[in-house]
Amino acid sequence: MAKVLVVADIRRGKLRNVTLEMLGAARVIADGDTVAVALLGKDVGGLAEGLGDFGADDVYVVDAPELESYNSGTYRRALLEVMGQFNPGVLFLAHSAIGKDLAPMVAARLGAGQVSDITSFEGKGENLVFVRAIYAGKAFTKVSVRQGLVIATVRPNNLVPAAAGAGKPGTLKSVSVSFEPPDLATLVKEVITKVSTGVDLTEAKVVVAGGRGVKDASGFTHLEGLAGVLGGAVGASRGACDAGYCDYSLQIGQTGKVVTPDLYIACGISGAIQHLAGMSNSKVIVAINKDPEAPIFQVADYGIVGDLLEVVPRLTEEFKKIRV
Amino acid sequence: MNIIVCLKQTFDTEERVLIEDGRVKEDGVRFVINPYDEYAVEEAIRIKEAHEGQVTVVSVGPTRFEEAIRTALAMGVDEAVLADDPALFGDEFTVAKVLAAIIRQRPYDLILAGNQAVDDGSGQVSVRLAEELGIPHISMVTKVEVEGNQVTVQRDAEGDIEVVSGSWPLVITAQQGLNEPRYPSLIGIRKAGKKPLTHVTLQDLGLSAEELAARTEVREIYLPKPKQGGRMLSGELTNVVKELAEALHSVEKVI
Numbered sequence: 001m002a003k004v005l006v007v008a009d010i011r012r013g014k015l016r017n018v019t020l021e022m023l024g025a026a027r028v029i030a031d032g033d034t035v036a037v038a039l040l041g042k043d044v045g046g047l048a049e050g051l052g053d054f055g056a057d058d059v060y061v062v063d064a065p066e067l068e069s070y071n072s073g074t075y076r077r078a079l080l081e082v083m084g085q086f087n088p089g090v091l092f093l094a095h096s097a098i099g100k101d102l103a104p105m106v107a108a109r110l111g112a113g114q115v116s117d118i119t120s121f122e123g124k125g126e127n128l129v130f131v132r133a134i135y136a137g138k139a140f141t142k143v144s145v146r147q148g149l150v151i152a153t154v155r156p157n158n159l160v161p162a163a164a165g166a167g168k169p170g171t172l173k174s175v176s177v178s179f180e181p182p183d184l185a186t187l188v189k190e191v192i193t194k195v196s197t198g199v200d201l202t203e204a205k206v207v208v209a210g211g212r213g214v215k216d217a218s219g220f221t222h223l224e225g226l227a228g229v230l231g232g233a234v235g236a237s238r239g240a241c242d243a244g245y246c247d248y249s250l251q252i253g254q255t256g257k258v259v260t261p262d263l264y265i266a267c268g269i270s271g272a273i274q275h276l277a278g279m280s281n282s283k284v285i286v287a288i289n290k291d292p293e294a295p296i297f298q299v300a301d302y303g304i305v306g307d308l309l310e311v312v313p314r315l316t317e318e319f320k321k322i323r324v
Numbered sequence: 325m326n327i328i329v330c331l332k333q334t335f336d337t338e339e340r341v342l343i344e345d346g347r348v349k350e351d352g353v354r355f356v357i358n359p360y361d362e363y364a365v366e367e368a369i370r371i372k373e374a375h376e377g378q379v380t381v382v383s384v385g386p387t388r389f390e391e392a393i394r395t396a397l398a399m400g401v402d403e404a405v406l407a408d409d410p411a412l413f414g415d416e417f418t419v420a421k422v423l424a425a426i427i428r429q430r431p432y433d434l435i436l437a438g439n440q441a442v443d444d445g446s447g448q449v450s451v452r453l454a455e456e457l458g459i460p461h462i463s464m465v466t467k468v469e470v471e472g473n474q475v476t477v478q479r480d481a482e483g484d485i486e487v488v489s490g491s492w493p494l495v496i497t498a499q500q501g502l503n504e505p506r507y508p509s510l511i512g513i514r515k516a517g518k519k520p521l522t523h524v525t526l527q528d529l530g531l532s533a534e535e536l537a538a539r540t541e542v543r544e545i546y547l548p549k550p551k552q553g554g555r556m557l558s559g560e561l562t563n564v565v566k567e568l569a570e571a572l573h574s575v576e577k578v579i
């Protein structure tokens with residue numbers, strides 16, 4: 001038994017699915033003990049609704065203007081305050097831009113062990129071990145925390161999400177945090193937001209990704225067509241981003257986002273190890289490349305050797321028939 | 325201005341990973357400067373060139389790290405400290421404590437590190453280090469501008485760009501896109517041999533084994549199940565496309 005705290009992953013005012021995935025794991029690991037969710041941000045109280053039904057016993061809300069956009073200093077303060085009140089044995093954060101930054105700060109402050117970017121877990125209590133990929137996904141490791149507080153960051157789309165039906169409301173706990181004196185050590189002066197279309201890349205069940213082989217920005221419209229039919233998201237290799245065919249917010253790989261969709265369709269991507277690090281855990285991988293020797297075919301479940309500009313539109317038509 | 329760079333030597337990402345006696349086999353493997361740390365080294369040298377100062381590399385790891393450190397010295401780093409006493413090895417918690425102990429013994433304004441080590445790294449050490457030193461950090465940085473004791477950076481927040489400012493002392497972690505690291509020049513390589521590389525031990529740092537004890541424990545390292553050979557679909561495109569759609573729909577059930 002352990003008290004488990006889940007830090008909700010909020011992006012643009014919405015809860016990401018990974019929050020429910022963490023909650024699912026939390027319920028198993030808590031093994032009957034209390035499960036709490038922390039909501040940190042501005043105007044986030046409304047997100048608490050329904051979390052009880054997904055198994056949150058308590059929902060700690062820190063709602064403050066200081067938390068409107070992410071800042072290391074203010075978020076650390078807010079989370080440490082919630083930690084102090086709830087005193088968890090296990091802390092989960094998403095392995096997202098915020099979680100990646102926040103978790104090690106809290107781990108260092110509390111002298112705790114952290115396991116990053118976990119894709120699954122086994123056991124409970126002393127025998128709780130986490131699985132994570134190492135060496136760009138070429139190997140895996142099982143890691144446990146020896147003693148004290150356990151902190152883990154969770155890769156989206158890998159753990160089984162909590163199901164609704166706990167049938168209780170969850171106790172709302174409003175936490176006030178003093179941000180005085182203000183922590184002005186670093187200051188976010190400006191955020192240049194990239195237009196993100198529809199489906200969140202790290203949560204998408206289908207990802208259609210393009211590489212340098214897409215040739216130009218207009219080539220990406222074909223990929224958008226294909227992703228659209230499948231209700232998926234468009235991603236890209238570093239090669240495509242560097243060439244200016246698409247925005248860096250679409251980049252998948254070691255430097256970019258890590259995705260684990262049910263279906264990953266790689267179009268005109270050679271399959272460099274840094275790209276594989278971001279997608280090799282996908283359940284089914286399809287590769288379309290004109291070079292039969294491209295390394296992407298070594299990780300692909302299905303391969304088509306051919307010109308993507310011919311193949312992708314035809315696939316889109318074919319998938320349309322199935323989807324109706 | 326005193327700039328510190330945290331540098332780890334890592335496996336070349338292209339190397340094949342083999343496991344022997346429960347560990348990743350290191351014989352015959354090519355080691356490199358962790359690519360993200362290489363960006364940090366390059367940026368430190370550029371800042372020094374533009375503003376004057378001293379660049380020191382700090383590392384925690386086995387003596388083989390010297391090779392990577394020499395490369396950094398050849399690129400233009402001035403001196404290095406290597407903690408190669410096995411009593412100083414552990415997990416991310418340990419490494420951050422050791423780095424902090426080394427850094428506390430010297431003047432520092434700016435600390436540059438990588439955002440992640442590409443081997444078994446987990447993107448923790450740099451942020452932990454900042455907390456150990458009680459100074460702020462800015463992670464995933466793709467652009468740095470220094471003016472006086474003010475630093476303005478651009479950071480990559482999942483594709484959004486955040487412009488963040490801060491003042492010394494500060495930890496900055498390098499993301500790809502920050503710069504193109506230089507190759508060491510011949511003169512640089514010759515000079516590197518004469519630059520100071522200090523080895524430090526548990527005792528030198530005044531640390532005890534207890535306070536460094538790793539918080540985590542690796543229970544097992546294993547290779548993923550080899551993938552069943554993928555199916556190459558060939559023939560007339562109309563048929564290929566049908567075959568794929570059918571397989572994804574009826575066999576894999578992913579569309």
Ligand SMILES: Cc1cc2nc3c(=O)[nH]c(=O)nc-3n(C[C@H](O)[C@H](O)[C@H](O)COP(=O)(O)OP(=O)(O)OC[C@H]3O[C@@H](n4cnc5c(N)ncnc54)[C@H](O)[C@@H]3O)c2cc1C
Pocket residue numbers: 210211212213214236237238239240251252253254255256257267268269270271272273274275278288289290291294306307308309359360500
């Ligand atoms: C530290 C570091 C971090 C990195 N991080 C990342 C990362 O996060 N993500 C990432 O993706 N990369 C990353 N990289 C870069 C990576 O090494 C590769 O350079 C990059 O992935 C290549 O992109 P690409 O496959 O699109 O381009 P290329 O390697 O140029 O491949 C293009 C492919 O398209 C095929 N092609 C061309 N025309 C057609 C056509 N008409 N139809 C079909 N196929 C066609 C070609 O056969 C080729 O295989 C990183 C590198 C470093 C050093």
Ligand SMILES: Nc1ncnc2c1ncn2[C@@H]1O[C@H](COP(=O)(O)O)[C@@H](O)[C@H]1O
Pocket residue numbers: 330331332358360361382383384385416419423436437438439440441442444445446447448449450
């Ligand atoms: N053993 C080490 N010695 C020096 N710096 C390190 C070491 N391990 C990690 N770092 C620094 O911390 C960053 C993040 O590492 P990690 O948390 O292991 O992914 C690296 O890019 C390095 O800059």
